[in-house]
Amino acid sequence: MKALAYLNKYLWKYKVRLGLGALFIILSNLFGVKMPRLVNDTIGYITSIVDAGALDSEGAQDELINTGLWLACLYVLFSIGKGFFLFLTRQTIIVMSRKIEFDLKNEVYLQYQRMSTAFYKRNNTGDLMNRISEDVSKVRMYLGPGIMYTINLTVLSSLVIYQMFTRSTELTGYVLLPLPIMAFLIYKVSHIINRESEQVQRQQSKMSTYVQEFFSGIRVVKAYRREHAFQEEFAIEAQEYMDRSIRLVKVNSLFLPVVVTLIGLSTILAVYLGAIMVVDPTVSFKVGDIAEFIIYVNMLTWPFASVGWVTSIIQRAAASQVRINEFLKEEPEIQNLEEAQPFNGSSIAFKNVSFTYPNSGMIGLDGVNFEIKQGQSLGIMGGTGSGKSTIANLICRLYDVSSGQIAVGGSDLKTLDLNDVRQKIGYVPQEVFLFSDTIANNIRFGIHDDKLSDQDIETAAKDSCVHENIVDFKDGYETILGERGITLSGGQKQRVSIARAVIKSPEVLIFDDCLSAVDHETEEAILRNLKRIMQNKTTVIISHRVSSVMHCDKIIMLDQGKIVEYGNHQSLLEERKKYYVLYQKQLEDN
Ligand SMILES: Nc1ncnc2c1ncn2[C@@H]1O[C@H](COP(=O)(O)OP(=O)(O)OP(=O)(O)O)[C@@H](O)[C@H]1O
Ligand SMILES: [Mg+2]
Known part of the structure; x- marks a missing residue:
């Protein structure tokens, strides 16, 4: 009672x-x-x-x-x-x-x-x-x-x-x-x-x-x-x-x-x-x-x-x-500090980061160290379940690290204002989710500003190489998706989801395996556009394909939550380990 x-x-x-x-x-x-x-x-x-x-x-x-x-x-x-x-x-x-x-x-x-x-x-x-x-x-x-x-x-x-x-x-x-x-x-x-x-x-x-x-x-x-x-x-x-x-x-x-x-x-x-x-x-x-x-x-x-x-x-x-x-009476695990600092700079450093998923007890990451400067790009490779998406989750602060520290712009991520962090990060998750709404509304989803013009939406769609597909639909950008409307192909969905992140002009852009369903040429075109858009900003690309990450400034190879290889395309090829083997194999496939 x-x-x-x-x-x-x-x-x-x-x-x-x-x-x-x-x-x-x-x-x-x-x-x-x-x-x-x-x-x-x-x-x-x-x-x-x-x-x-x-x-x-x-x-x-x-x-x-x-x-x-x-x-x-x-x-x-x-x-x-x-x-x-x-x-x-x-x-x-x-x-x-x-x-x-x-x-x-x-x-x-x-x-x-x-x-x-x-x-x-x-x-x-x-x-x-x-x-x-x-x-x-x-x-x-x-x-x-x-x-x-x-x-x-x-x-x-x-x-x-x-x-x-x-x-x-x-x-x-x-x-x-x-x-x-x-x-x-x-x-x-x-x-x-x-x-x-x-x-x-x-x-x-x-x-x-x-x-x-x-x-x-x-x-x-x-x-x-x-x-x-x-x-x-x-x-x-x-x-x-x-x-x-x-x-x-x-x-x-x-x-x-x-x-x-x-x-x-x-x-x-x-x-x-x-x-x-x-x-x-x-x-x-x-x-x-x-x-x-x-x-x-x-x-x-x-x-x-x-x-x-x-x-x-x-x-x-x-x-x-x-x-x-x-x-x-439950309190959210992720808390915004009262005297949180604004986001300043998009360099990212993982310092001995370990993470265990609280619900399942599965180890996501185990003593991970790496650093990317502002303006650089990081490629993450590794087998399924090796902890790639976990890194993305942690950078977005969907979870807090179990031990170690993540520094963004030189400050501990936990001390930064959470809303600011989420505003400055453009995250394209591995599982694409689009709302039952128009394509235009799906793309402008993260922008709370009414000043956004149709032109901005179109530019984002062009940068994500999906504009051509959209204008082919009868209703163009007003085409309704999902249960009430049409179903996009896997690759189209991925690219609309990319446009949603790109339109935010984020300081940090995270791609979690979101080029997997696009063909090789489109992949290259998108990566080229990214280079231009993300100048002086930070990009993280997670992929199973060497072609997606080979141009990144730094590349890490994960295995069971640990970094097993760390370098750039050239140095990793010289090491002749897993990355090298993958590269050879994927070269043959193409
Ligand atoms: N939300 C979750 N709750 C519990 N355990 C999880 C969760 N997400 C991932 N895991 C576990 O953490 C480990 C790392 O998963 P992660 O999603 O980071 O792998 P991944 O490298 O992204 O794999 P993939 O290439 O298949 O996307 C896996 O063993 C997985 O089972
Ligand atoms: Mg994943």
Whole structure:
């Protein structure tokens, strides 16, 4: 329950709405509680006239009708008052809960944005989605209906029970007896319903994950003719979903009968004991009082039923809030120092850098040393899993080094302003990612400046040798990519991704194996353009091909996170080790 205290700051923020909501609940109930008494008075009035045998007298019928009409009008008036304030209650408290839901979602989302890459490796996407959607919705149920029904129960039951007591203490005691039992039973039933519906929900999301994977892997599935297997597995999951849903329906159908039975019990008690009291001459209890009691009992039904339901809502909200709080209190591993320095100079030095991936414990780099001056280029080669991308990740500060130091422009990377660093680095990741948007928007992605002209976008595309391809499309730069639009070829994607980095005019440009899908001539053209653009700036090119790195000022060869060869094209050839062998082999291939 303590977890929910976190939400108090929001309740405080919307205190006026909450206060008004409570006031409207009181007003609505004040009208409501008048109605049974009115019914009692009406019955009392009619029976008194009938008992006196005065119905036959002149004008008595007219008077009866007039008074009846007047009482009915009053009854309608009370209902309208009750309904009007009920409407306002919902307008305040439920609206408040929606506003807090909005704020909380934004808070969680902001926290997601703060977190570093390691966080996203630790948590799976489904879980992250759940916190912001399902967990927040459950919390909202507490803030809206939860709070509303709790206030309502308190106000209504005190008003009604007080009224009942003024009529008959003894009868009140008997009639109220079944209500706590009902509350408890409903709590139990709601608990089971919630548990079952959660399982149904989980099965549902399992099914959608399954189908989603089928959609994204559709080409592989078709190529390997696995449709049938997918179909069978889907049928099993769907069956499970149906079984669970049917179970839920069974439990659900218990709910109303429980309520109706117990209410019936209270009503019977009211009628039976009330009748005994009516015929007992020592107590003054009339037929109208029985009617009044029956209405009271019915008025108490839903509030008491809601005790069980609300308890269950609050329990679930608390569990969700625990999960949300866990997230909110996490601090990103990559921190920006308060007195961070601006980026100054793009020389890069790795000083005895080692790095172990925190989630898997895999060693990415092991005691790596190298240095490139501003204006130089570095080529990185090495087999798969040798640590090339790890170097790129570390320069972008997607992770912090485990030991050693990275100096950029002579300062420790950790002391530099993180936003400035990311702004000054142009990074083309190994796995190209383009958004479902126009090509132009994909290229201008990293530029927050409205002054960027179409000309700038075109220049970047030309430097990346993709302009020709783009203008061939019917919509040119406005061509939409991804699910809603066309699919680019692997090489085209890589080059759009290069344009996105180049347009930033970065101080440091990192190419992570992003020329692998372009042909030899295009590769050379792009590298030539880079030389021109990156004058006096620093370039890091990661590749499996000697042709991509041979013109670099420095080249390192990695193996299992260690540098095994370090020099330039000429000196590495002379060493006649791995680099030399690769060069010979790739020369032959061409
Ligand atoms: N995000 C990650 N979490 C855990 N381990 C990782 C992660 N990324 C890489 N590794 C591990 O770190 C080691 C180095 O990986 P890295 O991605 O740097 O290799 P690479 O040289 O870029 O390989 P490739 O040429 O295939 O791109 C590998 O053993 C890999 O399994
Ligand atoms: Mg890699």
